[in-house]
Amino acid sequence: MAGHVFGRSTRGKLPKAVAGEGCYIIDADGKRYLDGSGGAAVSCLGHSDPDIRAALHDQLDRLAFAHTGFFTSDAAEDLADTLIAAAPEGIDRVYLVSGGSEAVEAALKLARQYFMEIGQPSRHRVIARRQSYHGNTLGALAAGGNAWRRAQFAPLLVETSHISPCYEYRDRAPGESGEAYGQRVADELEAELQRLGPETVMAFVAEPVVGATMGAVPAVPGYLRRIRQICDRHGILLILDEVMCGMGRTGHLFACAEDGVAPDMITIAKGLGAGYQPIGALLTSAEIYDAIDAGSGFFQHGHTYMGHAMAAAGAGAVLRAIHDRGLLERVQVMGQTLDAALHDRFGQHPHVGDIRGRGLFRGLELVADRESKAPFDPARKIHARIKAAAMQAGLICYPMGGTIDGQRGDHILLAPPFIISDDQVQELTDKLARAVSDALA
Numbered sequence: 001m002a003g004h005v006f007g008r009s010t011r012g013k014l015p016k017a018v019a020g021e022g023c024y025i026i027d028a029d030g031k032r033y034l035d036g037s038g039g040a041a042v043s044c045l046g047h048s049d050p051d052i053r054a055a056l057h058d059q060l061d062r063l064a065f066a067h068t069g070f071f072t073s074d075a076a077e078d079l080a081d082t083l084i085a086a087a088p089e090g091i092d093r094v095y096l097v098s099g100g101s102e103a104v105e106a107a108l109k110l111a112r113q114y115f116m117e118i119g120q121p122s123r124h125r126v127i128a129r130r131q132s133y134h135g136n137t138l139g140a141l142a143a144g145g146n147a148w149r150r151a152q153f154a155p156l157l158v159e160t161s162h163i164s165p166c167y168e169y170r171d172r173a174p175g176e177s178g179e180a181y182g183q184r185v186a187d188e189l190e191a192e193l194q195r196l197g198p199e200t201v202m203a204f205v206a207e208p209v210v211g212a213t214m215g216a217v218p219a220v221p222g223y224l225r226r227i228r229q230i231c232d233r234h235g236i237l238l239i240l241d242e243v244m245c246g247m248g249r250t251g252h253l254f255a256c257a258e259d260g261v262a263p264d265m266i267t268i269a270k271g272l273g274a275g276y277q278p279i280g281a282l283l284t285s286a287e288i289y290d291a292i293d294a295g296s297g298f299f300q301h302g303h304t305y306m307g308h309a310m311a312a313a314g315a316g317a318v319l320r321a322i323h324d325r326g327l328l329e330r331v332q333v334m335g336q337t338l339d340a341a342l343h344d345r346f347g348q349h350p351h352v353g354d355i356r357g358r359g360l361f362r363g364l365e366l367v368a369d370r371e372s373k374a375p376f377d378p379a380r381k382i383h384a385r386i387k388a389a390a391m392q393a394g395l396i397c398y399p400m401g402g403t404i405d406g407q408r409g410d411h412i413l414l415a416p417p418f419i420i421s422d423d424q425v426q427e428l429t430d431k432l433a434r435a436v437s438d439a440l441a
């Protein structure tokens with residue numbers, strides 16, 4: 001048997017994960033890997049958490065699934081209530097789906113339907129940012145700004161144009177203040193709206209802290225507030241994609257809380273399931289939903305597994321664990337510890353140009369030359385070599401990039417479980433240093 005898991009044989013090509021224990025994954029040979037990236041910012045509680053296992057068992061013993069066309073459940077309703085209670089101002093509706101792409105897809109469709117309902121059918125375009133990823137379904141892929149991912153599927157379903165990301169390390173001019181830079185780059189949205197005609201645009205989509213495509217790059221203070229003002233000026237919806245940076249990863253349940261911005265929609269997934277069950281959600285306002293209720297009657301978007309009782313029970317237990325164990329505060333403290341350890345280890349490294357991030361969402365950017373910030377030649381595939389060397393060393397980290405992907409520079413994303421200890425932070429930085437030096441050798 002070939003083990004065709006992803007349409008091609010995986011057998012023998014990757015280690016086989018057989019068990020999980022706190023911050024470690026164990027393979028079939030008994031080798032232990034420190035989960036320095038929570039997979040891809042997923043496993044916020046680590047592996048095999050007893051409370052989440054108990055909640056899932058409990059729900060499974062009672063009822064795994066009842067179609068939402070016929071039934072609701074305590075698990076789904078309680079989860080929605082918890083999310084709304086914690087969400088930024090103006091967010092009071094939840095739409096449960098099964099993952100990040102589905103949540104983004106739902107946001108794009110909801111935006112479109114809303115403008116149809118309120119008599120503005122010309123609003124169909126989306127503006128997003130280069131070097132962004134919002135998912136792999138056709139609509140979410142259209143929003144993303146990665147030229148390489150998009151190329152094979154053009155023309156894409158949703159007409160999207162892309163402005164610059166907020167990327168202080170590379171794009172802030174010498175002598176320019178952070179605030180001035182934030183305003184300058186946010187004003188690209190205004191210029192793009194003028195170019196397209198604001199009455200044709202429905203939404204602007206961005207991650208508050210960019211994960212997979214940039215390596216934990218936060219917006220500079222003031223940037224998102226300026227974006228909010230521009231959206232308001234032109235009646236455009238602000239969709240913040242917190243699939244990666246949300247659910248406590250930055251030390252706040254919603255990353256945008258730190259930017260002082262209330263979006264019209266937020267998408268979440270990854271950490272909400274914490275790896276225990278596939279789940280995602282779109283959060284939005286009553287105003288948007290009510291316009292639809294008053295018009296066509298319901299949001300034209302449904303999936304068989306939406307609001308799945310077991311997925312919702314598990315996610316409810318994840319949020320309870322984050323709250324009851326004080327994990328947001330812990331993320332802030334351990335985030336500082338990780339940041340200090342990274343600076344200690346890589347602050348003078350000739351090929352580490354930038355160390356950035358918030359909470360337990362941190363990134364390193366690798367450069368051929370610190371002075372000029374020149375990226376490595378993409379043909380060297382530094383990110384792939386680091387990933388392989390880290391696995392060899394028993395560390396899971398999330399390197400990405402290379403200009404070949406329409407991105408600038410190789411980077412490493414770190415997003416360990418919130419329960420990581422001081423010793424494990426040391427282990428992470430030790431193993432990472434070894435992997436980086438092996439990959440560059």
Ligand code: PMP
Binds near residue numbers: 102
């Ligand atoms: N949005 C962002 C910001 C993401 O990082 C991802 C996944 N990396 C997605 C959307 C898509 O989520 P999923 O893989 O669960 O479909």
